[in-house]
Structures are given as C-alpha cells and as structure tokens.
Amino acid sequence: MTAALFATSGWDAIVVGAGPAGSACAWHLARAGRRVLLLERHHFPRDKSCGDGLTPRCLELLDEMGVLAQLDGYGRIARVRVVHRGPPLRQRDFGYDGVPGRYDYGLVVPRMRLDQLVCQAAVAAGAVLAEGIQVRELVREAGRALGVLVDCEHGPRALRLDAEVVVAADGANSRLAAGMGLGGQAGQLGFALRGYCEGLRGLDPCQEIHLPLADASGDYLLPAYGWIFPTSATSANVGVGIMGRTPLDDVRRLSTRFWATLRASDPRFADARDSAPLLGAPLRFDFAPERCAAPGLLLVGDAAGLTSPFTGEGISYGLESGRLAARTIDRALRAAPRRPDVEDDYRMLMAHHFAGYFELGRHSARRHLLFWKVLDSSFDSERPLFGLLRRAALLPEGAGSGAGDSALMDDLGPVVGRGDPLLRRQLIDIGAALVAVVRRDWPFLGRLDSARGAARGIVFRPSLLMLLAARFGAADARPLRRLGVALDLAYLGLMAQSGVEEDLSGARDNWSNKFALLLGDFLFSHALCQADPDDAIHADAIMGALETSCRGCLAQLSTAGRVDLSPDVARSQLADRIAPLFILPLTMGAAVAGAAPGVAQALGEYGRALGLLFACGEEMLAFTERAPQAMAVLASDLTRRVAGLPLLYAASCQPAPVQAALNADPPDRAVLAALVALPAVRAAMAGEMARHAQDAGAALRRLPAASAAAPLHALLRHGLERWRDTA
Ligand SMILES: Cc1cc2nc3c(=O)[nH]c(=O)nc-3n(C[C@H](O)[C@H](O)[C@H](O)COP(=O)(O)OP(=O)(O)OC[C@H]3O[C@@H](n4cnc5c(N)ncnc54)[C@H](O)[C@@H]3O)c2cc1C
Structure with a gap:
C-alpha cells in the first residue's frame, strides 16, 4: 500500500479516518469519479466504543451505499423507549413509524462489524484505502490545507501526501481540526x-x-x-x-x-x-457551522462535533456530513479543478442541516436542570408544544432528515399545491425567516418542519392569508415578509400559551407552565419586533387581535364544564377566539398592498366565516383518531372541559351522559366521541359549517378578480373536506 501512496499523486481528496463519516465521504467521492485516498491508523476489523444504535435515517444512508443489505441478520428495533427516572419512574415509547423517511425501524450493529462494511463499500466504489497510517498533521501554506504528513506503520515516516481538499474524519479527538484552530469549545x-x-x-x-x-x-x-x-x-x-x-x-x-x-x-x-x-x-456535541471548515479542509462526523447532545448518537450525522462534504467537494472541483473553494458552501449546507438541533442541545446541556424540570413536568402531557419538545429533543433522529423546502410546505400542501410557485417561494422564505428568528433562543422551533407525525407543529399559517390578500392590491409588497413572520410568530405564541395547563397536582412547581408562558412571551415579543420597528400600527393590530382572541378564550374558560350553554353564546365565544387569527392577516395584507376600499371589508368577512368553519371542523376532529393533528390552539380544550359546539349539540339530545363524561377526571374522550358521532349531532354540525361556508362564499363573490381567488376558494373547500374526512 505504501508503494501505491508513493506511486500515486494528484489526489482530489484525502480523507483522514475510516470511521462511518470518513468511509461515507470516500464512498460518495469515489462514486462521483473522484480520486480519493482514505487513511486509517488501525487495521480492520477494529473496535470502537459505541452504543451501536442505528436510527432509520442511518439505515437510509447505509442503504444508499449498499451496506444495509448486509445487515439482514440483525433484529429490527421498532421504537425508542425513554425511561424518565423520576421519581416516579415513567416511560414513553416513540415509535420509529412516525419518523419521516423510508425506514420504520432501527438496528443495533456492533461497530467491529459496521465500520468494516462501510469501509469495504468505499473501497468497492473505488476509494484507495491505506491502513496502519497515522496522520501526524496537516500540511499548510498561506492558511490553506494542502495535504497531510503521515507515519506509515511499515514504511516511511513524515511522508507528505498532497490533495486538492483534505477531509478530517478523525473522530472526537480530531488532530486535524485542532491543528487548524477548529477544535471544540472548552467545556462542551x-x-x-x-x-x-x-x-x-x-x-x-x-x-x-x-x-x-x-x-x-x-x-x-x-x-x-x-x-x-x-x-x-x-x-x-x-x-x-x-x-x-x-x-x-x-x-x-x-x-x-x-x-x-x-x-x-x-x-x-x-x-x-x-x-x-x-x-x-x-462525545463531541459542540457542532458550530462556522467551525466546520477552513480553506482546503472540511470536518465531518465527530471531528465536526456532530454527536447528539441528547442521546450521544452520531453515526447518522457522520454518514450525512460525509455525504455533504463529498457533494461540496465534487461540485467545487467541477468549477475549479485546482485548490477549489469549499469552505463557504459547506458551512452553509451544514448550518441548514444541523444547526437547530445542535443549538438546542447546547442550550439544554448548559441549562440541563431547567430542561429536566420541563421534561419532568410535561412528560405525560399531550399538549402539542410538549409533544414537539419531546420529539425534537428525545427522538434520536438526524436534524437533516428530510427537512427542507418540501417539508416546510407540507401543512399547506392541500391548499397551495405546486401550481403557484410564487406563493410557495414566499411561504418558504417566511418559514425560513421564522425559523431563523426563533432558533437562537428556542432552537427546537427550528424543527417544526421535521416534527411531523404524532405531533404536528403548524397546521395553519396566518402568513398564507396575508400573502393572498395582498394580491388584491398593486403596491410594492416589500414589508410582506416581515409581517408574515410577525403574524406566524404571534400565532406560535398563542400556541405556546395554549400549552399552559391547570396545575392539578398543586403540590409541585409546574415547570411546563412556566416554560409555556416564557415561550409565549418570547414569541410575542419577537412578533412585535418583526411587525414594524417604525410604525406602531401593525404591532397594535397584532396585539389587538391577540387580545380579542385571549378574551374569547377566557370567556370559554369561564363557562367550562357547562353543557347547558346556548350554541349562540358558544359560537360567539369561539368567533372571538378564532376569527381574529383569520381576519387580521387578510385585512392587513389588503391594507399593506393598497387594495381598493371595500376589499379589506369583504376579506374580513370571509376571514370570520372561514375561521368559524375551520374551528368547527377542528372541534369535530378533536374527537377522532386524528386529534393530534387538530389546530394547536384548540387542541387542549377538552382537558380544560370547554364543551364546544359538538358537545353542546350532543347535550341538547343527551345532557346527562355528556355532563358525566365531561366531568370525569380526565374527561372521558371515548364516551364523548361516541356522543358526538350521533347522527343528530353530525347533522347539526354539518348545518353549522354549511352556513359558515355560505357566508365565506358570499364574501368571496364581492371581491374583484385576482390571482388569489382560486386559493381562497381552495381554502374554503379544504375547511369543509377536513371535516368530511372525519365521517
Ligand atoms: C460510548 C459511546 C456510545 C455511543 N453510542 C452511539 C450509538 O448508539 N449510536 C450512534 O449513532 N452513535 C453513538 N456514539 C457516537 C458515535 O460513536 C460517533 O458519533 C461516531 O463513531 C462518529 O463517527 P466518525 O466516523 O466521525 O468517527 P470515528 O468513528 O471515531 O472514526 C474515526 C476514525 O479515524 C481514525 N483516526 C483517528 N485519528 C487518526 C489519525 N491521526 N490518523 C489516521 N486515522 C485516524 C480512527 O482510528 C477511527 O477509525 C457513541 C459514542 C460513544 C463514545
């Protein structure tokens, strides 16, 4: 092998370390037709200290390299079990079936076997492997990595090997990263x-x-x-x-x-x-995008600090970062075959894939007492906010798992479709800005997009309504992005506050409530900052709508537990609570874009009716197996014993059973669901929703022709179909 090293020069890339990250990088480079040298100080098979746990994302990446097919003999792992050591001792299972992607299981494969297979795949793809080679240090010139200095086990020492790019895959104690001043932060x-x-x-x-x-x-x-x-x-x-x-x-x-x-x-x-x-x-969980690359040098896997701060999982991040590094190098070499610029692209890609999750981890590690307390206090809570937190923090799945443009759009898919590229682009921009705004302080919000499945994040975005309304005007719509972010943040703030629950224990601090309030305040304050720094009108409008919505919510709470309320009163409480979230973005969008007089009013009426239509549908949804998908601000109503329209209609037929099931501790969801499914109740709700749909349709007919008409009609249809799906 040493002879081959001497004989061969002009490597496109030298990869140092043949763990999962290095071998994956070598595999992808070799497949792209690049000349790649993989250096490893040990000989395979070699052991590595590890829990040996592979996640579905890992399997996907291993499958791409043809390695998964060789792991047939290992038993499938169906789920992750988190045992909260209390006291009391509690446990919760997270099925791998809810994870986005093709695989719904994990594996446990000893590293002695796994690493050898991944490395063999790289060699089969065309990478040149040299074992028993200890890399001493980087060869640098004018701040750029040009190659490495190596000691060969059975050959020369201090041998210089040059390459266009060096990849440091030399693990948690990365010598190469330290040599370039990219080592980990103290204390992390x-x-x-x-x-x-x-x-x-x-x-x-x-x-x-x-x-x-x-x-x-x-x-x-x-x-x-x-x-x-x-x-x-x-x-x-x-x-x-x-x-x-x-x-x-x-x-x-x-x-x-x-x-x-x-x-x-x-x-x-x-x-x-x-x-x-x-x-x-x-364990290196100190990943920071700005420290994962330098001129001529890319860090992957543990060398880049990519071990999950929550679970210690790092194989999938290693495989994924190896792949990203290979892609970056291949692309850069196509543009410039000699000494290509790789570091900026790689930093950006890595930030997109990993920053949110690792920021969350760093925060939690630093404030672990707060984190444990929130977890402890909310471990059994079904509120969406905490479901999201648990999934984001506890499920050891790569932050890069499918997150991206399409995922940001998933909740809006039925409405926007692919036929309106401008709207898609605007919403993606707003989504990305939203994530960027909040991620620094509450990084798990950055994972809203990939937290689909059991706990859905946002199923409704005010920014969509605002963008559509703005199409009725012609004015320069530059502030739309900021306003969209502000509206979505305010809505998220409401969602956080809906995570506040009554402290039933009374005996201990309810940390989940404190957290929910803190998060709500944080989101509201960011919403106000985004709204308009110079002009208080928009900020006032947002605060006004939130106030009305909160008043509606308080009114509902003040009548909680009552099933003798008239539907008219309940409807008006619901309208106060939900309609402002629809009316505000529509009227604001029309005003900002300078729409003709009368348009804002018609849009406002459409918004009120649409809000009621959605709210009724969501109230029905809450009694089906799709309850976790119900609109976040309504999702906790039943635990607070807010009867809502379906239960009031049910009580008008059978008051005693409804009252008994609502009073049970916790409310008996199964019995209530059966009562709501009575034909008379469904007919009453269908009539209710048909009226709201008619009102919304009438308002739409008063609007001038605009490219927004079709999506506004689609929203209306979506509101009705969502409800029909529950039948
Ligand atoms: C106890 C423990 C349990 C873990 N459990 C899990 C788990 O269950 N699931 C999971 O996904 N992750 C787990 N991890 C994390 C996981 O082991 C790492 O994230 C993963 O190994 C990173 O892969 P890598 O390729 O970046 O680095 P490594 O696997 O460390 O590979 C680095 C390679 O570089 C070689 N090398 C180093 N220096 C040089 C040099 N100077 N010259 C030549 N070669 C060199 C090494 O010999 C090694 O082969 C665990 C970690 C620990 C410590």
Missing part, C-alpha cells in the same frame, strides 16, 4: 462508556434511553443518561453518557451506579453477565 465535551452483557431476560426490541441520571446522593440530577440497546434477545450494549467535561473516574462511578441499579431493580438484569470490558470515548 462529554464522555460515554459502554459495555456488553449477556444472560438478559425479556428484552423488548427497543432502544432504551434512561434519563436523567443522578449523582451518588441521588438528589442532584446530572446532565447524564444511560442506555440499553439489545444486540439479541438475551444480550445488550449497556452504557452511560454525560455532557460536560467530567473526570474519567466520575464517569466510571456513574456507570457503576447505573449497572448496579439495573441489577438491583430491573428483573431483566437478574442474571446479567458482563461479556466485554468497558470502553469509553469523548
């Missing part, structure tokens, strides 16, 4: 330790994560977690991880305590035997 390193054990009983096919772990006294919660990943029906990879710089002895003690707890209190571990010595390694 973690450590994890794993072992294998046999003789287990009754293991479920799930990747089990236990958190948070406590110190020796049991009183002080550490930013630490443990895991049990089954390697077969009777064996598992078991380990612990901790965030923050921690002396190795402390990590060992943490591990001893975790194993002892399992042996003492978990019947599955009664006869457990260790089958391999403990092996540990640092």
